Amino acid sequence: MSTSRLTRREIREKALQALFQLKTNEELTPEEAIKQALLSDSEEWNSEEDIEIQEYPYLVTLVHGVLDNQAAIDEAIQPYLKNWTVGRLAKADALIMQIAAYEMLLGDTEQVPQRVALNEAIEISKLYCDEQSSKFINGVLSNLIPKTENP
Known part of the structure; x- marks a missing residue:
């Protein structure tokens, strides 16, 4: 499977x-978790050894970006959680917000505009979370877009 x-x-x-696998299995390395995620629904590979993760630079960037900047990301999100902490959120909700916040605050916003990262988080949350979570994620992440860009 190629990145295209x-x-x-x-x-x-x-x-x-x-990232979910890393949260639930602390013995995994990020590279192993990435390979397992790629292998999870692929018919092309038979084992993790067949996967070259360097063929997926953006995936590696997202995983390591969230892991390496988790404290700063959580600090940016926390003020908008209203009576919640990142640690109390459902894992999928927190991780979706962390990935989007990484893209919005620390990523290349010319390549991935903040609104695109926000919309992607909402769409992914519709697949992995319930409707209330999607609305909550939208509300929290919308606050990360500078007010000059917010209509």
Whole structure:
């Protein structure tokens, strides 16, 4: 499977899956989690050894970006959680917000505008979370867009 066969949304979903695995299995390395996420629904590979993660630079960037900047990301999100903490959120909700916040605050916003990262998070949350979570994620992440850009 080449990177051209994974859309940016699919890459974000794989990042979510890899980060979720890392949250639930602390013995995994990020690279192992990425390989497992890629292997999870692929018919092309038989094992993790067949996967070259360097063929997925954006996936690696997202996973390591969230892991390496988790404290700063959580600090940016926390003021908008209203009576919640990141640690109390459902894992999928928190990870979707962390991935989007990484893209919005620390990523290349010329390549991925903040509104695109926000919309992608909402769409992915519709697949992995309930409707209330999608609305909550939208409300929290909307606050990360500078007010000059917010209509």
